Structure formats: C-alpha cells, structure tokens
Amino acid sequence: MADTIYALSSGRPPAAISVIRVSGPAAHVAGERIAGSLPDARTAAVRELRHPESGELLDEALVLRFDFPASSTGENIVELQCHGGRAVIDSLLAALGSMEGLREAQPGEFTRRAFENGRIDLTEAEGLADLIEAETESQRKAALMLAEGGLRKQIAVWQDRLLGLSAQAERAIDYDEEDEGVDPALVRGCAELAAELRSWLGRPRVEPLKDGVRVVVAGPPNAGKSSLLNAIAGQERAIVTDLPGTTRDHIEVPLSLGGIPILLTDTAGLRPTNDMVEAIGVSRAEALVQGADILLWLGEPVEAPNHPQLIRLHSKADVRGEAPEDLLAVSSVTREGIPRLLEDVTARAKALLPSEDALALNRRQAAHVAEAAQALDGPVDDIVIIAENLRLARVAFDRLTGRAGVEDVLDALFGRFCLGK
Amino acid sequence: MHDVLVIGAGHAGCEAAAAAARRGARVGLLTFRAEDAGQMSCNPSIGGVGKGHLVRELDVFDGLMARAADRAAIHRRMLNRSKGPAVWGPRVQADRKLYRATVADLLRESGAEVIVCEALNLAIENGRIAGIETSDGIMPCRAVVIATGTFLDARMFVGEQVIEGGRLAERASIPLAHQIREIGLGQGRLKTGTPPRLDGRTIDWARLEEQPSDVDEWNMSTLDDGVRWPQLRCAITRTGEYTHEIIAANFDRSPLFAGAIEGRGPRYCPSIEDKVKRFANRDAHQIFLEPEGLDNPLVYPNGISTSLPSDVQVAFVRSIAGLECVDIVRPGYAVEYEFVDPRKLNGTLEVRELSGLFLAGQINGTTGYEEAAAQGLVAGLNAAAVALDKDEVRFDRRSSYMGVMIDDLTVQGVSEPYRMMTARAEYRLSLRADNAMSRLGDAALAADCLSGRRRRAIEEHLSLRSSPDWGTTGEGRADALYAPYVARQEREWEVVQRDSHVWIPNSLDYTAIPGLSNEMVERLTTARPETLDQASRIPGVTPAALSALYVAASRRAAA
Numbered sequence: 001m002a003d004t005i006y007a008l009s010s011g012r013p014p015a016a017i018s019v020i021r022v023s024g025p026a027a028h029v030a031g032e033r034i035a036g037s038l039p040d041a042r043t044a045a046v047r048e049l050r051h052p053e054s055g056e057l058l059d060e061a062l063v064l065r066f067d068f069p070a071s072s073t074g075e076n077i078v079e080l081q082c083h084g085g086r087a088v089i090d091s092l093l094a095a096l097g098s099m100e101g102l103r104e105a106q107p108g109e110f111t112r113r114a115f116e117n118g119r120i121d122l123t124e125a126e127g128l129a130d131l132i133e134a135e136t137e138s139q140r141k142a143a144l145m146l147a148e149g150g151l152r153k154q155i156a157v158w159q160d161r162l163l164g165l166s167a168q169a170e171r172a173i174d175y176d177e178e179d180e181g182v183d184p185a186l187v188r189g190c191a192e193l194a195a196e197l198r199s200w201l202g203r204p205r206v207e208p209l210k211d212g213v214r215v216v217v218a219g220p221p222n223a224g225k226s227s228l229l230n231a232i233a234g235q236e237r238a239i240v241t242d243l244p245g246t247t248r249d250h251i252e253v254p255l256s257l258g259g260i261p262i263l264l265t266d267t268a269g270l271r272p273t274n275d276m277v278e279a280i281g282v283s284r285a286e287a288l289v290q291g292a293d294i295l296l297w298l299g300e301p302v303e304a305p306n307h308p309q310l311i312r313l314h315s316k317a318d319v320r321g322e323a324p325e326d327l328l329a330v331s332s333v334t335r336e337g338i339p340r341l342l343e344d345v346t347a348r349a350k351a352l353l354p355s356e357d358a359l360a361l362n363r364r365q366a367a368h369v370a371e372a373a374q375a376l377d378g379p380v381d382d383i384v385i386i387a388e389n390l391r392l393a394r395v396a397f398d399r400l401t402g403r404a405g406v407e408d409v410l411d412a413l414f415g416r417f418c419l420g421k
Numbered sequence: 422m423h424d425v426l427v428i429g430a431g432h433a434g435c436e437a438a439a440a441a442a443r444r445g446a447r448v449g450l451l452t453f454r455a456e457d458a459g460q461m462s463c464n465p466s467i468g469g470v471g472k473g474h475l476v477r478e479l480d481v482f483d484g485l486m487a488r489a490a491d492r493a494a495i496h497r498r499m500l501n502r503s504k505g506p507a508v509w510g511p512r513v514q515a516d517r518k519l520y521r522a523t524v525a526d527l528l529r530e531s532g533a534e535v536i537v538c539e540a541l542n543l544a545i546e547n548g549r550i551a552g553i554e555t556s557d558g559i560m561p562c563r564a565v566v567i568a569t570g571t572f573l574d575a576r577m578f579v580g581e582q583v584i585e586g587g588r589l590a591e592r593a594s595i596p597l598a599h600q601i602r603e604i605g606l607g608q609g610r611l612k613t614g615t616p617p618r619l620d621g622r623t624i625d626w627a628r629l630e631e632q633p634s635d636v637d638e639w640n641m642s643t644l645d646d647g648v649r650w651p652q653l654r655c656a657i658t659r660t661g662e663y664t665h666e667i668i669a670a671n672f673d674r675s676p677l678f679a680g681a682i683e684g685r686g687p688r689y690c691p692s693i694e695d696k697v698k699r700f701a702n703r704d705a706h707q708i709f710l711e712p713e714g715l716d717n718p719l720v721y722p723n724g725i726s727t728s729l730p731s732d733v734q735v736a737f738v739r740s741i742a743g744l745e746c747v748d749i750v751r752p753g754y755a756v757e758y759e760f761v762d763p764r765k766l767n768g769t770l771e772v773r774e775l776s777g778l779f780l781a782g783q784i785n786g787t788t789g790y791e792e793a794a795a796q797g798l799v800a801g802l803n804a805a806a807v808a809l810d811k812d813e814v815r816f817d818r819r820s821s822y823m824g825v826m827i828d829d830l831t832v833q834g835v836s837e838p839y840r841m842m843t844a845r846a847e848y849r850l851s852l853r854a855d856n857a858m859s860r861l862g863d864a865a866l867a868a869d870c871l872s873g874r875r876r877r878a879i880e881e882h883l884s885l886r887s888s889p890d891w892g893t894t895g896e897g898r899a900d901a902l903y904a905p906y907v908a909r910q911e912r913e914w915e916v917v918q919r920d921s922h923v924w925i926p927n928s929l930d931y932t933a934i935p936g937l938s939n940e941m942v943e944r945l946t947t948a949r950p951e952t953l954d955q956a957s958r959i960p961g962v963t964p965a966a967l968s969a970l971y972v973a974a975s976r977r978a979a980a
Binding site for chain 2: 116117170173174180181382383384385387388391392395
C-alpha cells in the first residue's frame with residue numbers, strides 16, 4: 001500500500017493564498033484530524049485547522065475533499081487552501097508531518113502517482129512537468145496543450161494510420177493467394193506518413209521554450225563579455241575585473257525578452273592557457289558555443305566560430321570607436337547598441353520557438369518520431385521488409401507513449417523531477 | 422499403470438502421445454474408434470503460411486506431422502514464393518487414407534498404446550491427476566493430456582437439423598465436458614465449419630483454371646522417407662452473383678443467422694454465407710478444388726464451408742462454374758463446441774490449478790491441424806516431464822512460432838478460433854520455415870525425445886552452419902538477407918528480456934494496486950501475467966496500468 005504524502009503545492013510564500021495538498025490512503029483521516037470534519041467529496045467548506053495533538057488553532061482555511069479514484073492523483077486527496085504566510089504554512093506542514101504514515105512528498109511525486117494510477121499518460125505527465133516548471137507565458141501555453149493531451153491525440157492519429165498500413169501489409173503476406181507484387185497504395189501510404197512525421201521533426205522543439213533559448217556570449221579574454229551580460233541582465237551577475245580570464249566557469253542568467261525565455265550565458269575567454277582551472281573553463285566554453293541557439297561573438301570578426309545564428313559585435317564601442325561594417329557596435333558603459341542587440345536576439349529567438357498555438361515535441365519524443373520516420377523510409381520492393389519496418393515504426397510509437405520498455409521510459413521521464421524542483 | 426494418458430487421437434492427441442512416448446513414458450491413447458487416429462476431418466492439406474512454419478518446427482522434435490504429410494503428399498505448393506523467404510509457406514495436399522495410415526504407423530513406432538474406450542471423468546487426488554475413469558473402468562496415471570478437439574459437448578448443424586457429435590456420424594464427449602466445466606475451466610463455445618464434399622467425377626475440370634503441383638521437389642520433413650506419389654493438380658473456380666443471390670435468399674434458413682449457433686467462428690476462415698453477408702460488395706469468391714486422395718474421387722472445395730440446409734447447398738454449388746452437374750457426396754456443416762480458457766494454462770500447457778492435467782489442440786480455442794499438433798507436442802513433452810520427473814520444455818516468441826502461439830493463448834486468451842499467421846510473430850524475419858532446425862536444434866537435442874536418425878540430422882545441420890559453405894545454402898542466403906534486421910530485433914529482444922525479469926508474483930492482488938481501474942484489474946486478473954513483458958501484451962492494458970504494475974511488482978520484490 002502506498003504511503004500518504006503532503007506538500008505545499010502552490011508557489012513560494014509569502015502569498016495571499018497557499019495550497020497544501022495531502023494525497024494517499026490516509027489523506028482523509030489526516031484531513032479530519034486537522035480540520036475536525038471534511039466536506040463531501042468534490043465540495044469545499046471553511047474549517048478551522050488545528051494541531052492534532054495540542055489543539056492549537058493554526059489557520060482558518062478552505063478545505064476540499066476528493067475521493068479515490070476520482071482525483072488528480074487517483075488517490076484520496078485533501079486540499080487545504082490556507083493563508084499564504086510563511087509561519088502558517090510551516091506550522092501546517094509540521095502538523096501534517098507529526099502524523100503517523102504521512103511524509104513530505106518528493107519532487108514530482110504527485111505527478112508520478114497520477115501517472116502510476118492511470119490518471120494521465122506519459123505525454124500528459126511530461127506536459128504537467130513542463131507546466132510546473134513553466135516560467136513564462138508562452139511556456140505555460142505550450143505546456144498546457146501538452147497536458148491536455150494534444151500530443152496524445154496527434155500520436156493516436158499516427159498510430160491509427162500505422163496500424164492501417166500494417167494491416168494492409170500483413171494481409172498481403174498471410175492472405176494474398178495471388179502472390180502479386182507490392183501494392184503501390186501501401187508504398188504511397190508509408191511515404192506520406194513519413195513525410196508528415198518529418199515535417200513535425202522540422203518544427204521548433206519544446207526545449208528552448210522550457211529551458212530558454214540559449215544565447216551564448218563568447219570571445220577572447222577581456223573582450224567585455226561579462227560586462228555585456230551585466231548590461232543586458234541589468235545587474236552585476238558576473239564578476240567583472242580588468243584581469244583577463246576572470247570568468248573561469250560560465251555564468252547563466254535566465255531572462256524573459258518580450259515573453260520569450262532566454263538563457264543568457266557568459267563563457268570563459270577562449271585562449272590557449274596553461275592554467276588548469278582556466279583550461280577547463282575554456283573547453284566548457286567551447287562546448288557551450290557548440291550548443292548555443294544564438295551566439296554573440298565579441299572577438300575578431302574573422303575568428304568567429306561557424307554558427308547558424310551568429311551575431312558579431314564590436315564591443316567597448318565607447319573606447320574603441322566606430323564599428324567596421326557588418327558589426328553591431330555595443331557599449332556596456334553607454335548602453336549604445338544594446339536595445340538593437342536585444343531586438344535582434346528577440347527576433348531570432350522567436351523563430352526558434354514553437355508558435356504558441358502549435359504542439360511541439362521534446363527531445364525524447366522527437367527521437368522516437370525520427371525512428372518511426374526512418375523506418376517508414378525503408379525499401380519499398382519487399383513486402384516482408386515493409387511489414388517489418390512498419391512494425392518498427394509501431395514499436396517507436398509504443399515507446400513514445402510508454403507502452404514498451406516500461407522501465408526505460410519511466411526512468412527517462414521521472415529522472416527530470418529530481419533536480420530540486 | 423501408464424505414465425501419461427492422452428484423451429483423443431486427433432492431430433494434437435497423436436503428437437502428444439508420440440512425444441511423451443519418445444521421452445520414455447508409458448503412454449495410452451484413448452479414442453472412440455482406433456481407425457480414426459490421425460484423421461483429417463476438414464481440408465485435406467497440411468501447412469501453409471505460418472502453419473507450414475509450425476509443421477517444420479514440430480519436425481525438429483521428431484513430431485509426426487511433417488513425415489506423415491510427406492508420405493501422403495499428392496500435391497505440393499510453396500506459398501508466397503514471390504515474397505521474401507521468411508514468409509514462404511510450404512503446403513501439401515495429402516491423401517486422406519495414406520495420411521491416416523502413416524500416422525498410425527508412426528504412432529505404433531513411438532510405442533504409444535491405442536485404447537478404444539470413452540474417457541468419462543478425471544480422477545483427482547490431493548489436487549493432482551491420479552487417473553481417468555473410463556467406460557472400461559479406472560485407469561491410473563501420472564499425467565493426462567486432454568485433446569478432444571471439437572468433441573466436447575459438440576453439436577453439428579446442417580440447416581435446421583441439429584445433431585449431437587463432433588464429426589459426422591461420430592459421438593460427442595458429454596460427461597467429460599461437464600467435469601471440465603465443474604473444475605472451472607470452461608469458457609464458452611466456438612464454432613467451425615466444413616464445406617460439402619464433391620464427387621470429382623462430376624466436375625467439368627476442362628473449364629477450370631489449373632493449379633499444378635510445384636515442379637521442384639521439397640519436403641516438409643528433414644528426414645526424407647523416400648515416398649513419392651504421383652502429383653495431382655488442383656483447380657480454381659469462383660462463386661458468381663447468382664450463387665450469392667441463392668445464398669442470400671436463404672439466410673433465414675442458416676443456423677448461423679437464425680441464432681441457433683451462439684459460438685464465434687473464425688474471422689479468418691468464414692463460411693460462405695458469412696462472406697456473402699459481410700462482403701456484399703464483392704461479386705465473386707475464390708474456391709480451390711482440392712482432391713482428397715489418389716484412389717478417391719472426393720474433392721474438397723476450399724472456400725465454401727457452410728451450414729445451410731442440404732437443398733440450398735446443392736442449389737448454390739451447382740451455380741458455380743465447372744460444378745453445374747456436380748454431385749454432393751456429403752453436405753457441409755457447422756460444428757459448435759465447448760472450449761476452455763487457455764489463460765488457465767501455463768507455458769507448458771499444464772492447467773495451473775490442477776497439477777498433471779494438460780490441454781492441447783482445438784479445446785484451447787485454436788483452429789487448424791498444425792496449431793493442434795504443435796500444442797500436442799508441447800503438452801506431450803511436458804506431460805512426460807511431470808510423469809518422469811524430467812525437465813520442462815518451453816518455447817519462446819523469439820525462437821519459434823510454437824512459442825508465439827502458446828504465449829498468445831496463455832497470456833491473451835482467445836475470443837475467436839485462433840489460427841496461426843506470420844503476422845502474429847514480431848520476430849518473423851528470424852522465424853522462417855527453412856531455419857527451424859537451426860532455431861530449435863539445440864532445444865530438441867536437450868529435450869531427449871529424438872530418434873538416432875533425427876539426432877544425427879540435427880548435429881550435421883548445426884555443424885554445417887559453421888562451415889565456409891554455409892553462405893551458399895538457401896538458408897545461409899536468407900540469413901544474410903535479413904541479417905541487419907535480425908540484429909536490430911536482437912536488441913529489441915534484450916529489452917523484452919529485461920521486462921521479463923520483472924516477475925509478477927502469482928499472489929499479487931491487483932485490486933490492492935492503487936488506482937488501477939476496475940477494467941484493468943479484471944483484464945490482469947484473468948490473464949495473470951507472469952512477467953511485466955507478458956502484461957504488456959495483454960490487449961487493452963494501458964501504459965499507465967503497466968507502470969503501476971511495474972512499480973507494485975518492484976516494490977514487492979524490494980520488500
């Protein structure tokens with residue numbers, strides 16, 4: 001039998017109202033001990049919340065009750081909508097923790113229970129995880145669509161088409177007495193589905209939306225990278241000195257530019273070095289440049305790394321003067337060029353993000369869709385091989401929805417919650 | 422005293438008896454009539470796509486079917502020859518009389534004793550099989566294989582006429598059916614059918630498209646007994662719109678549509694009235710005219726099984742090209758029979774709740790000689806294992822169609838007669854009819870059920886595989902053709918193996934797993950999967966339920 005878990009489910013206090021959720025077989029008993037009595041299932045009532053041992057009044061709160069299995073986790077749930085002061089919350093959590101059989105929930109545990117209890121499927125669980133992590137408006141919208149099962153519905157449509165094609169191939173193998181060649185309609189059907197999957201794979205992914213578009217500032221030491229980052233972020237995030245090589249590891253600043261999540265990253269200056277610590281920083285910087293969605297280069301224009309989204313900057317414009325052609329002059333001191341730079345970054349970032357009303361795939365999902373698309377692009381002259389490739393595509397979708405390789409999928413999914421969120 | 426008693430001498434029963442005897446058991450084979458052993462009660466052919474694969478696998482274990490088919494073959498055809506070698510389906514037409522005689526010979530050679538009597542009741546002591554109460558008295562034994570086919574409480578339908586019995590002019594096993602229901606094995610009723618038999622001398626062959634036997638010589642069995650009969654031709658004809666009109670006008674006289682038959686028939690082998698009703702837009706259905714024997718004028722019209730009244734059968738058959746003047750020697754009929762829920766069996770076909778009792782063949786909800794025979798082999802080998810305290814012989818989905826079938830039956834159960842198709846095998850590219858010996862040779866040697874001749878043949882074949890000439894053999898070339906795909910399947914199989922290692926305890930209470938819906942609880946409780954991998958193959962079980970199950974099972978394992 002599962003134990004009963006509780007946690008503060010709303011944002012960090014202080015806030016006007018906070019929500020504490022208790023889920024598990026003992027949730028109702030715990031709720032009764034703290035609130036005196038519980039309302040009917042799926043209704044709310046105001047109750048005085050008291051410590052179960054001392055009887056001390058802790059808060060007056062709106063109490064909701066949900067009964068197994070009709071709840072978000074599929075278990076008995078009690079929700080306490082209490083006042084959002086830190087002291088109130090701490091005392092309520094302490095009161096819950098004092099009860100036998102109750103323990104504080106681990107990160108992601110409510111979602112995990114909802115998934116395990118069949119309340120949501122894997123793609124919906126991923127959407128919920130994103131929703132919890134969502135910080136900007138567009139992230140929230142995309143996550144919400146996923147959580148509402150938008151992707152699941154799309155996958156079901158693909159699976160249906162695949163099944164139809166498979167059935168066609170299987171019939172030809174097991175029942176076609178005429179022993180003819182491969183039906184062109186089958187070949188066409190596979191090609192059409194493959195093309196559709198490829199067009200989905202060509203769309204922007206969900207990761208930049210979730211983790212932010214990675215904007216990396218790079219260049220040789222003392223090119224003014226940290227100053228630029230600070231000028232953009234508007235605060236002293238990176239340590240700035242005139243000493244070359246001060247930034248030995250990278251510094252990340254999450255920003256929101258026009259509602260778009262940006263992860264602005266400052267890197268160690270790129271130069272050959274004998275300092276071991278600095279060398280590690282340099283090699284990390286090189287990796288970050290590789291993984292950048294947008295690269296801001298502050299060094300010599302000719303030395304700029306090859307990158308599809310490269311913005312070459314003429315930094316320290318206040319002391320170095322006029323920018324050569326094609327380069328944007330910026331100054332962290334006078335803020336010259338900074339607004340234009342931000343505009344440019346925002347425009348480029350926007351193109352890298354899935355549009356707000358479109359479903360987007362994350363990396364895990366895209367890998368499986370790519371597998372399916374690749375299988376469908378196989379040879380077309382041998383019905384047995386076609387059938388095998390259709391089967392492989394079906395298996396890829398099974399993995400996508402969590403039907404196959406159960407352990408792998410769970411590990412991949414729930415691993416993400418254990419990052420202190 | 423016998424070690425193993427087998428009830429029923431059809432394809433499943435004969436294989437079971439012979440297999441148990443080959444493992445060294447003293448075997449008795451109980452039948453209503455001795456001359457019926459190995460009778461082909463429906464079509465006179467053995468093999469086909471998927472089915473031929475089963476026959477080749479049986480052969481590796483020294484089963485009877487492949488050799489009997491070769492020794493009775495009067496027409497051979499390798500189906501699907503234009504497609505890849507993975508789905509080639511060897512199929513022979515067998516002379517009914519020769520086939521039966523060969524099976525009787527092979528059975529005698531195996532040492533199994535044929536006993537004519539009726540099995541009335543199972544004798545059960547301390548929760549395990551102790552013997553059989555027969556019409557001749559009690560026969561004690563250590564293990565029983567029930568292979569009664571369609572004979573359990575069977576009813577035959579020819580139009581409005583209902584006759585008790587599993588085959589024309591034969592009896593049904595009624596007391597045994599009662600007991601099987603009592604011990605909680607019964608599940609429901611299924612139906613199957615057979616077409617009218619025609620007098621070949623009244624068919625206008627000259628008007629029909631010929632289907633000759635294959636020119637190249639191939640055998641079902643690796644052991645060539647050297648028997649060669651003249652090869653006959655089959656012919657192809659078609660129903661026409663007029664035929665369909667006659668059938669449609671008499672739907673109300675069909676027991677199928679009048680509601681007299683409650684059992685479900687095979688979707689894959691529907692009766693002609695079913696075809697006319699369900700595919701009303703098709704104006705013709707193919708019929709293969711297959712000779713039943715060398716000195717026998719009977720012809721089996723494959724494709725028009727029916728339970729319509731005799732006069733309607735005469736009318737619609739005579740509306741078919743080439744059959745205008747044909748004489749029907751025996752009318753077609755439908756058989757409705759009782760079957761058990763194979764989910765009550767484990768992978769050796771032993772009843773989980775009753776040690777020593779094995780079930781094989783059509784009683785488990787399958788259709789077809791080959792499916793029956795393959796189950797007979799598995800049940801026979803394992804009944805001997807129980808009786809003589811030898812090792813179990815199990816088959817898996819990765820290495821045999823037999824494994825696919827037994828896994829399908831025992832995990833998913835049946836809702837309509839189960840027929841083997843290559844589509845059921847996810848590892849189809851490795852499970853070819855031409856590589857059965859390579860796949861199963863080692864397992865067969867280990868099972869200790871082979872003649873010296875077979876043993877040598879397998880050892881030679883396995884050593885040939887490592888010779889430099891292997892790539893030039895047909896099997897070697899097919900191996901190379903599929904190698905990249907097979908390698909990928911190998912990786913897939915490893916994942917399955919991992920999920921197979923998550924054992925679900927037999928005692929797991931599904932209702933206690935939080936949040937499993939009632940539907941999931943019901944599906945899982947009836948199927949009682951042994952591993953997470955099996956659970957993933959139960960129809961309708963959702964990914965979310967699998968995860969819950971996984972978590973519950975691993976929690977139990979950790980505790």
